[in-house]
Amino acid sequence: MKKLLFILLINLSGFALFAQRPTQDLEVLMIGASHQYDPEPKQDMSGVHARIRAFKPDAVFGEWLSPEDEKAIKTYWNKAGVLKRLERLKQKNNINEKDLPAAIARYEKTLDKSPEDMKNRIDLAVAYYLSYDAGNGYYQMWHIAKHLQKNPKDTSVFNYARKKFFTASVDSLHEAINPYIDDEYDYVAHPMMVELGMKKIYPMDSQRWDNEWSEAWSKADSVFYARLNELKKDSLSAEGKRAREISGIVKNRMDYLIKDAIQTYGNNHHTEGMNGPEMTEWLFRINFYSNEYQELSIFPADLYGWMLHWWWHRNNDMCNNTIERAKANGFKKVMIVVGANHAAIMTKIFREKGVKVVSILDAPLK
Numbered sequence: 001m002k003k004l005l006f007i008l009l010i011n012l013s014g015f016a017l018f019a020q021r022p023t024q025d026l027e028v029l030m031i032g033a034s035h036q037y038d039p040e041p042k043q044d045m046s047g048v049h050a051r052i053r054a055f056k057p058d059a060v061f062g063e064w065l066s067p068e069d070e071k072a073i074k075t076y077w078n079k080a081g082v083l084k085r086l087e088r089l090k091q092k093n094n095i096n097e098k099d100l101p102a103a104i105a106r107y108e109k110t111l112d113k114s115p116e117d118m119k120n121r122i123d124l125a126v127a128y129y130l131s132y133d134a135g136n137g138y139y140q141m142w143h144i145a146k147h148l149q150k151n152p153k154d155t156s157v158f159n160y161a162r163k164k165f166f167t168a169s170v171d172s173l174h175e176a177i178n179p180y181i182d183d184e185y186d187y188v189a190h191p192m193m194v195e196l197g198m199k200k201i202y203p204m205d206s207q208r209w210d211n212e213w214s215e216a217w218s219k220a221d222s223v224f225y226a227r228l229n230e231l232k233k234d235s236l237s238a239e240g241k242r243a244r245e246i247s248g249i250v251k252n253r254m255d256y257l258i259k260d261a262i263q264t265y266g267n268n269h270h271t272e273g274m275n276g277p278e279m280t281e282w283l284f285r286i287n288f289y290s291n292e293y294q295e296l297s298i299f300p301a302d303l304y305g306w307m308l309h310w311w312w313h314r315n316n317d318m319c320n321n322t323i324e325r326a327k328a329n330g331f332k333k334v335m336i337v338v339g340a341n342h343a344a345i346m347t348k349i350f351r352e353k354g355v356k357v358v359s360i361l362d363a364p365l366k
Helices: 002-019 046-055 067-072 079-092 097-113 118-130 134-150 155-164 173-180 184-195 210-232 238-265 270-274 277-286 291-295 301-329 340-352
Strands: 027-033 059-062 333-339 356-359
Touching (some): 027 046, 027 184, 027 340, 046 270, 046 333, 059 184, 059 301, 079 118, 097 118, 118 155, 134 155, 134 173, 134 184, 155 173, 184 333, 210 238, 210 301, 238 291, 270 277, 277 340, 301 333, 301 340, 333 340
Parallel strands (some): 027 333, 059 333
16 A cells, blocks of 8 residues: 555656646647447437537547657557558558658648548548558548448449558448447547538547556456455455445446436437546546455555556646647647546646646536
8 A cells, every 4th residue: 555655646746746837828628438339329419519619629639649659659559550551551552751741732732622532532541641640541531431421332432442541351331431430539529620620630649658557457457356356255254245345336336327327418428428527537446446445455556556657647648748739739729539537637637737628518508
């Protein structure tokens, strides 16, 4: 427990130092979302969109790495996938790296004149991906997916995408469309970017600490759940009984919050449900542990302390990236779309840095 307290004090000291900085000239609309929504029931985003519309963001930031970070970070959970995609696109498209800036400028100019030109969007997506700009590559391919949803008989665009972008195994519309729908970008970010005339999404993610975070998470979970499962088998001790009670409490709490969110917002308003104050706090702490588990003697406080330590570093980077890139581009109001378990800690870090943060549920409609 002493190790946990020491680590937390380090992080809290960091919060205190940031709080002494001058107030940032930035306002953030925080939207915690799901990386994958169930296709049914179809989500009603009208309320979320109305609040975004009223907020009038200058830009949208998402969980994407900047090209500079993607190039600099040699290993993280998805690095192998990124390199595999790069190799595939290089083989399919004969564009020298030095020619990419000019190619992107040319494709962007065509996009401004002819936004309906889907083949140009595919070329632009390829160029973005080859430039390590996955967020904007994905944004353009989302446009292709939505076009193919509405125009399933447009074999010309489908075949061009297969030739220039997709793997050889993609031979159906479903396989082409599915990766770009039913996520936070499909429901929240991209439609509003289109409506607000935004040409690009901005990156804020950080994977600098992914190896440390992954190791800490693996150790903490493996040690804790092995100990917990063994303790729950102890039918005679008071602590074994308490361990079983806490497991029930945790399950019931999650079930209650899900049921309450559905009753409050409806089954087709999952985004609103994930941004309620109780759910936001729970999604953050359940990512590590439910507080009740701390009373058990088998709880590895030191391991979970390091897990939180590295998680804080990632989220602190994400906040710093947003602040620095918003300042560099002159943005005063930005919208953040992020996995829901980031919302609580990012909101805290932003506020400690003097940034005004508004939850999507607290954002006015007018």
